[in-house]
Amino acid sequence: MSNDGVDNGRRRFLLWSTSAVGAVGAVGIAVPFVKSWSPSARAQAAGAPVEVDVSKLKPGQAIKTEWRGKPIFVIRRSAADVSNLEKIGSLLKDPESSNPAQQPTYVDKVKRSIKDDVMVVVGICxxxxxxxxxxEQVEPAIGGGxxxxxxxxxxxxxxxxxxGVPASDNLEVPPYTYLSDSVIxxxxDKGAA
Structure with missing residues (x-):
């Protein structure tokens, strides 16, 4: 087989131009595919941290908000409510909150909060x-809950x-931190803010 009359320059040009068009086509297909892996703006907003101002909460009042599609309860407890938490351990399944997956390590295990008077929990049984x-009263000896x-x-x-109730675990405490005395x-996580 003879290569007489073959234009090697043209052959290289066609090879390179075909390769370039193929590469551009591959990138054109890959970019939308890779972008589809990223969460949508709506999904990102659903997982975004939520600020809650607790300055106007009076003891017994609650703010209900949403974080990651879950209801979050933020409640101001009175001094009597906080004092009662330590007295009712015998009536609870897990008074010392022994499951580390249910609350961050920086919350008190009995009061399950950073500050005694403000509780933050995921509102899902x-x-x-x-x-x-x-x-206001779930049981006479317990009080509110x-x-x-x-x-x-x-x-x-x-x-x-x-x-003595069907639920086996405590309500989950989400990660949270205080931005100021009145904003959560x-x-x-407390250490990340």
Missing amino acids: THLGCVPQQK FFCPCHGSKFDLAGRVLA LIGV
Whole structure:
């Protein structure tokens, strides 16, 4: 086989131009595919930290907000409520909050909060995922807390589950930090802010 009359320059040009067009086509296909892996703006906003101003909360009042699609309860507790939390341990399934997955390490294990008077919990019952309702009195010895209307689970004002109810775990405490004395940032660990 003879290469007489073959233009090697033209052959190289065609090879390089075909390769360049193929590369541009591959990038054109790859870019939208890779972009589809990124979360949408709506998804990013759903996972974004949430600021809550607790300056106007009076004892017993609550603010309900949402973080990552979950209801979040922020409640101001009275001094009597906080004092009662340490007295009712025998009525609870997990009074010392022994499951580390249910609260950050920097919250008090009994009060389950950074500051004694403000509690932050995810408002989803640990039994089957219903949303518990805040009650002024869930049990005479307990006082205020949460009652889950779906199956009767009860939680104290620290989100700890009472003994003898279907829920087996305490309400989850999300990561949060204080930006000031009156503003909480939910979704950011205390050490990261």
